[in-house]
Amino acid sequence: MNAITPSDRGLAPFEARLSSFQDATRKAAAGDLALTGLPGPRVEAWHYTSLRALNSYIFNEPDTCFNESAVQVILRSLIPQSGCLEPLPRLVLVNGRVVPALSSPAASLPEGVTFSAFSGSPDFGMQASPQRDPLVALNTALAVDGIKLVVEPRVKAGRILLISLAMSSSGAISFHPRHSVTLGEGASLTLIEIAAGSEGPGAYFHNPVLSCSVAEGAHLEHIKLQREAADAIHLATVYADIASHATYESFTLGLGAVLARHEVHATLRGSHAGVHVNGAQLLGSGQVGDITSVITHGAPDCISRQTVRNVLTDRARAVFQGKVLVERVAQKTDGYQMNQALLLSPTAGIDAKPELEIYADDVKCSHGATVGALDEEQLFYLRSRGIPDAGARQMLVEAFLTEAADLVQDEVAHAALGTALTEALVSRIAAWENAS
Amino acid sequence: MTDLLKISGLHASIDADGKPKEILRGVDLVIPPGEVHAIMGPNGCGKSTLSYVLAGREEYDVTSGSVTFMGRDLLDMEPEERAAAGLFLAFQSPVELPGVNNANFLRTAVNAVRRARGEAELDAVGFLKAVRAATKNLSMSDDMLKRSVNVGFSGGEKKRNEVLQMTMLQPTLAILDETDSGLDVDALRIVAEGVKNLRSPKFSALVITHHQRLLDYLGPDRIHVMARGRIVRSGGPELAKQIDAEGYASFLAEAA
Numbered sequence: 162m163n164a165i166t167p168s169d170r171g172l173a174p175f176e177a178r179l180s181s182f183q184d185a186t187r188k189a190a191a192g193d194l195a196l197t198g199l200p201g202p203r204v205e206a207w208h209y210t211s212l213r214a215l216n217s218y219i220f221n222e223p224d225t226c227f228n229e230s231a232v233q234v235i236l237r238s239l240i241p242q243s244g245c246l247e248p249l250p251r252l253v254l255v256n257g258r259v260v261p262a263l264s265s266p267a268a269s270l271p272e273g274v275t276f277s278a279f280s281g282s283p284d285f286g287m288q289a290s291p292q293r294d295p296l297v298a299l300n301t302a303l304a305v306d307g308i309k310l311v312v313e314p315r316v317k318a319g320r321i322l323l324i325s326l327a328m329s330s331s332g333a334i335s336f337h338p339r340h341s342v343t344l345g346e347g348a349s350l351t352l353i354e355i356a357a358g359s360e361g362p363g364a365y366f367h368n369p370v371l372s373c374s375v376a377e378g379a380h381l382e383h384i385k386l387q388r389e390a391a392d393a394i395h396l397a398t399v400y401a402d403i404a405s406h407a408t409y410e411s412f413t414l415g416l417g418a419v420l421a422r423h424e425v426h427a428t429l430r431g432s433h434a435g436v437h438v439n440g441a442q443l444l445g446s447g448q449v450g451d452i453t454s455v456i457t458h459g460a461p462d463c464i465s466r467q468t469v470r471n472v473l474t475d476r477a478r479a480v481f482q483g484k485v486l487v488e489r490v491a492q493k494t495d496g497y498q499m500n501q502a503l504l505l506s507p508t509a510g511i512d513a514k515p516e517l518e519i520y521a522d523d524v525k526c527s528h529g530a531t532v533g534a535l536d537e538e539q540l541f542y543l544r545s546r547g548i549p550d551a552g553a554r555q556m557l558v559e560a561f562l563t564e565a566a567d568l569v570q571d572e573v574a575h576a577a578l579g580t581a582l583t584e585a586l587v588s589r590i591a592a593w594e595n596a597s
Numbered sequence: 598m599t600d601l602l603k604i605s606g607l608h609a610s611i612d613a614d615g616k617p618k619e620i621l622r623g624v625d626l627v628i629p630p631g632e633v634h635a636i637m638g639p640n641g642c643g644k645s646t647l648s649y650v651l652a653g654r655e656e657y658d659v660t661s662g663s664v665t666f667m668g669r670d671l672l673d674m675e676p677e678e679r680a681a682a683g684l685f686l687a688f689q690s691p692v693e694l695p696g697v698n699n700a701n702f703l704r705t706a707v708n709a710v711r712r713a714r715g716e717a718e719l720d721a722v723g724f725l726k727a728v729r730a731a732t733k734n735l736s737m738s739d740d741m742l743k744r745s746v747n748v749g750f751s752g753g754e755k756k757r758n759e760v761l762q763m764t765m766l767q768p769t770l771a772i773l774d775e776t777d778s779g780l781d782v783d784a785l786r787i788v789a790e791g792v793k794n795l796r797s798p799k800f801s802a803l804v805i806t807h808h809q810r811l812l813d814y815l816g817p818d819r820i821h822v823m824a825r826g827r828i829v830r831s832g833g834p835e836l837a838k839q840i841d842a843e844g845y846a847s848f849l850a851e852a853a
Contacts, residue, residue: 537655537656538692539692539694541652541653541654541655541676541692542688542691542692543694543702543706544653544675544676544677544680545652545653545677545679545680545685545686546680546702546706546709546710546762546766547677547680547681547706547709547710547713547766548677548705548706548709549675549677549709550675552705552709553677556697556702556705557697559696560694560695560697560745561696562696563696564695564696567696
């Protein structure tokens, strides 16, 4: 008999926490995980992104207590006073747990929006598939808390902030929040998600799962700003089910973490629905950033759009995987996918894997990819106008990313992204130029 | 008075499939302060190469000769230093900069140049005032300031945008590389007026053109004919009229 121990499967960092579950869902997920383990390079979906970094740690369940003044400092840096994000209702998690004292009171949420914590009555929902996605199985087994937002039909809920902070402790910690957002028919919501954390001493692993359900004619805009600590690991999975005439428009900006993956599974279930899975990454020394998506056209006359731009300095590595599956029923599908990378150093690299799987015969699907350096003619043009070389380079990099961020419709989210981008760019380019 | 620009025996080549191809073959040219000079010549004679070499484009290799600008060795300066020193090149084909807002670009450039010249930077209000005045003179819409630099601009709009930059950067020497090409009569008049407005004892221009019409507006002090990488003849405005009537054949024969 071949005994399989969790350590054979890359599960050693979580081993102590993956036993003795009481409820069936967690037990099943842990069972799935014990069978498959965490994916290695032979698993196609994880061929380009290695999870080896997890193996350097034993991740503990985080303490429930944290240094409140340190949290306030981070919160203020993320949400500057009198900035555009400050007035928005917010839900704040620290180390994977909702902290009511830091969150807006329930009464201040827009009418027709209900919030509840996952910890109160764990509801794993039907969308996530722990059997297929090991990181979702890990989340399912270890999820403690998360947010559950429900927007009643026809309610225009405006903007809500979801902030996930990590406060590191002496040892490594991991947290696996489980979120869900449900929009009733004709409802709308702009969810602005920010993931960030304190630098050191211990590393942390943030492994959120978000399930979005967008009913007929509803509109969900989901903007994510990932600026985790430098040695953090961020592996997120988003599911979006989109009914007819509904839209899920998303944008993710990846700036932080040593290893990050934003994986989206979006399914267009009714006709005339639309999905945008856009994003940008600005990565520097030793960072790996992965944007992976599976967009399923399961109904006719739907539109999917994907534009991802990567700027890589130093030894950064980006991964783009974009699969578009057009089912037989999905006639008149209109799909577009574009992945572009600006490589600012000879040691940076990107792996890009577009995949089209089409079973309908009347569809319009295009995809493309570009990889290159800064354009010498553009640089010369700027310099000939008196702008010094370093400033000219920064302008062109910013322009490249700004063009992607301009796809964000919501102006507050757009402004917040712009600010974060400029800040990151100034520090990243400065670090890179000092090094080279 | 000393010369503003003095080019002596300038040779420059470009890499063509691994071999150097000589394009400038001993250019001699002097432009005194306050004068407008024109360079005319057949396609491929090296006019645009000369303008790029003067502006500091790196892919051209200067093999011999010298260029002094306001007494400084121009060839030793970075492109941005040349701009700060007062040199401006209006591009024949202005480059598109997707995602770079035209107004931001202009303000960044103006303030970079002002900083380098030891002048105070313009704040948002001061800049807006200056740019509004300039765009009005050039019949440019505010919308063109809000768009990405040259993206989706018509040929005429791009040329006007070059003249706008020139106006804002206040150069002592502007090189206009076929700024009149592809313009209709009205656009040509607007662009020419824009250049003419800058004429002063502290402003010189080197105008590269194929056409008499722009020169009629500007009233050049001297005309130079370029052929096969050299200036083969210099003269007064009457030279332009001779070219218009007879073409370049006789000058080419001289250069051969």
